[in-house]
Amino acid sequence: MDPAFFKLGILWYLIFLASIVLHEFAHALAAYKLGDDTAFRVGQVSLNPVPHIRREVFGTVIVPIVSYFLGGWMIGWASTPFDVKWAKENIKKSALMSLAGPAANLALFLLAFLLIRVGYALDIFYPPDAVNFSRITEATIPGVFEAVSTILSVMLSLNLLLLIFNLLPLPVFDGSNLILLFINERHAPKVFDTIHNPRYMFFSIFVAWNLFDYLFSPTHLFVINLIYPGIVYG
Secondary structure, eight states, X not given: OOHXXXXXXXXXXXXXXXXXXXXXXXXXXXXXXXXXXXXXXXXXXXXXXXXXXXXXXXXIIIHHHHHHHHHSSOOOOOOOOOOHHHHHHSHHHHXXXXXXXXXXXXXXXXXXXXXXXXXXXXXXXXXXXXXXXXXXXXXXXXXXXXXXXXXXXXXXXXXXXXXXXXXXXXXXXXXXXXGGGTSOTTTHHHHHHHHTOGGGHHHHHHHHHHHHHHHHHHHHHHHHHHHSTTOOOO
C-alpha cells in the first residue's frame, strides 16, 4: 500500500469522525433543548466519539474505511435515538431536531470555505493545477500550512458531501423531515411514519449513491470556483 494513501486515509477518517460526531451531537442537543432527553440519557449529547461509534459501528467505522479504499473518499452515517411518541406529538420540533445535524455540517463546510478563501487572499494558499476531494488548495509556505491546506480541503469536501446527502428528501435521511415543517398537522403523523420507516434505509442509500455524480461533483466544482474568482475548474 502507498504510505501516502494510508496517511491521507487516517486524516480522512479523523475528519470524518469529527464531522459525523458533531452532526449527531447537534441532533441530540437540539432534541434535548426541544424537550426530548432520550439521546441525553444514553450519553449522546457529547462530542466524545465512543457512544456514537458504539451505537453505529457499521456506519462509523466499516463503511467509511471501505469507501475510502474503493474511491479515495469517505461516506458513512451514525444515528441518534429519539422518543417517537414525543416526535409525533411535536412534529415541527422533531423536524428541527432532524435538521440540526445537517446544520452542523453546513457550519463546518462554511468554516473550511472561509479559511481557504482568507488564506488565498493572504497568499498563504494558492489554487492547484488540478483539484480533487483532498486537494482543493495548496500552501505557499512549506511545513505546517501544507498540512492545514489538506485538512481544510478534506473538511470542505467531506462536509459538503454529508450536507448534500443528508438533505436529500429520501426516507430516513434528515432532509425528508423538511416537509414536516409545512405539512398539514392532520397528515403529519402518517408522513412521519413513512419517512422514518427503517425498511427504506437501503433503498434511500442506493438512490443517493447513484445520484452522487449528478449532484456532488458539479456542486463541488462550483464551490471551488467560488473560492478562486477568475479561475475555472472543469
